[in-house]
Amino acid sequence: MARMAGRRTLFAVPVLLAVSFGVFAAAALSPFDPVKAYAGTAGLTASRADLDQLRANLGADRPLLTQWWDWLTSALTGDLGTSAVMRQPVADVIAGRLGWSALLAATAFLLAVAAGTGLGVLAARRPGGPLDRAVTALAYTLEAAPAFWLGLLAIWFFSVRLGALPSGGLTDAASDTVSFGQVAPHLVLPALVLGLSQLPWFLLYVRQGVADALEEDPVRGARARGLRERTVLLGHGLRAGLLPMLTLIGSRVPELITGALLVETVFSWPGIAAATVQAATSVDFPLLAALTALATVAVLLGNLLSDLLYGLADPRVGFDG
Numbered sequence: 001m002a003r004m005a006g007r008r009t010l011f012a013v014p015v016l017l018a019v020s021f022g023v024f025a026a027a028a029l030s031p032f033d034p035v036k037a038y039a040g041t042a043g044l045t046a047s048r049a050d051l052d053q054l055r056a057n058l059g060a061d062r063p064l065l066t067q068w069w070d071w072l073t074s075a076l077t078g079d080l081g082t083s084a085v086m087r088q089p090v091a092d093v094i095a096g097r098l099g100w101s102a103l104l105a106a107t108a109f110l111l112a113v114a115a116g117t118g119l120g121v122l123a124a125r126r127p128g129g130p131l132d133r134a135v136t137a138l139a140y141t142l143e144a145a146p147a148f149w150l151g152l153l154a155i156w157f158f159s160v161r162l163g164a165l166p167s168g169g170l171t172d173a174a175s176d177t178v179s180f181g182q183v184a185p186h187l188v189l190p191a192l193v194l195g196l197s198q199l200p201w202f203l204l205y206v207r208q209g210v211a212d213a214l215e216e217d218p219v220r221g222a223r224a225r226g227l228r229e230r231t232v233l234l235g236h237g238l239r240a241g242l243l244p245m246l247t248l249i250g251s252r253v254p255e256l257i258t259g260a261l262l263v264e265t266v267f268s269w270p271g272i273a274a275a276t277v278q279a280a281t282s283v284d285f286p287l288l289a290a291l292t293a294l295a296t297v298a299v300l301l302g303n304l305l306s307d308l309l310y311g312l313a314d315p316r317v318g319f320d321g
Contacts, residue, residue, distance in 0.1 A: 012300050017072075019296045023289045024068040071286055075293075081286030085278050090290045093275055098294075100170065101271030104190055105260050111195035116202025117245070121238055123203075124210035135207070139200035147197040147259045151266035154189050165189050168268035190267040197259045198252060205245045210238060253302030257295050 035055045055061045062070075071081055080090035123135040142150075159167035166172070167189075171182040214233070264273030272291060279287040 012297070015300065016293055016296055020072060020289050020293050021068050023292045024064055024071070024285060027283045027285055027288060028064045067285060068289075071289055075290070080290045083275075083279070083284055083287040085282040085284045086275065086287065090286050093287060094272070094290060094294065097270060097272050097275055100269065101260060101264065101273070104187065104194065104264065104269060104271060105256055107187060107191040108194035108198065108260075108263075109256065111191060112198035112202055113245075115195070116199050117206050117238075117242070119199075120203045120206025121210055121233065123207045124214065125233065127211050132207070135203065139203045142196055143200040145197075147193060147262045148266050150196055151190070151193045151263055154193050155266070158189060168266075170270050186267075186269075190263050190269050193266075194256075194259050194263045197263075198256060201248055201252060202245055205248055206242065209242065209245065213239075249302060249305055253299045254295075257298060 035051055052061070074081060082088070083090050083093050086093050119135050123132040126132060155167045158165045165188055166186050168186070170186055171178055260271065261273040261276060263269070264271045265277065275287065276291050278284070279291060
């Protein structure tokens with residue numbers, strides 16, 4: 001396990017270097033001007049000399065390679081630079097928003113895994129039956145539905161039509177405190193929508209894995225010995241069916257991050273999404289590079305976690321092989 005984690009860590013270094021440089025290169029080719037974005041409305045009437053001076057102050061007039069190298073060497077010491085669009089250190093921007101994004105993603109992920117496992121097992125009991133067809137149809141429908149469309153639909157139904165849940169934000173508009181009682185109802189809809197966007201994959205993988213496991217000879221032998229169907233299903237079928245799903249944990253991280261960006265935007269959730277959108281449209285080099293590197297680290301950790309879980313669940317899989 002330690003050797004595999006070490007190899008993955010060494011592999012992550014060139015990946016992060018390439019990703020961070022790619023961000024600076026893509027931003028340099030962007031038609032957006034970071035100086036005008038920083039100046040805001042004042043940039044519309046500013047003279048060329050004033051804009052050039054502001055460009056020099058921000059360091060936007062330096063060569064691409066120089067900007068990337070300066071950011072990289074500073075980041076290695078813990079200094080991620082200053083966000084031009086947010087007017088504060090990048091580390092403070094991430095620290096103030098990362099927790100809320102993690103709360104949303106973790107809640108949605110647990111919801112998707114729990115619901116996908118339960119529905120997948122129920123569907124696998126009788127392949128081709130009415131419940132199996134209904135659950136499979138639901139999975140393919142949710143798979144085709146964009147996350148932002150599900151979010152707008154949820155707002156219309158639960159907030160506008162029923163008035164049961166708030167439509168967005170972290171707390172009520174009249175509240176100046178952040179408490180569990182305020183955050184919990186505002187978390188329901190975005191977590192539900194993000195969880196539903198991830199549900200089809202877990203559901204279909206569990207359904208197929210359990211259905212295949214129930215057709216294997218050891219399971220048939222367990223049934224022939226008179227074991228209860230519940231014991232066979234949960235003790236044998238579910239254990240074997242969960243193994244393929246473990247590989248999804250890492251592969252779904254990029255989709256989870258993308259879905260979280262859309263969901264956070266729709267529900268005005270104060271997470272990383274708003275900062276990412278502003279950094280991209282304003283060509284905020286330090287913030288954009290830090291957020292992209294953070295997303296890359298999340299993907300790499302997700303892949304490592306899925307491999308570790310698969311190895312722990314199936315002793316036949318070697319960590320150092």
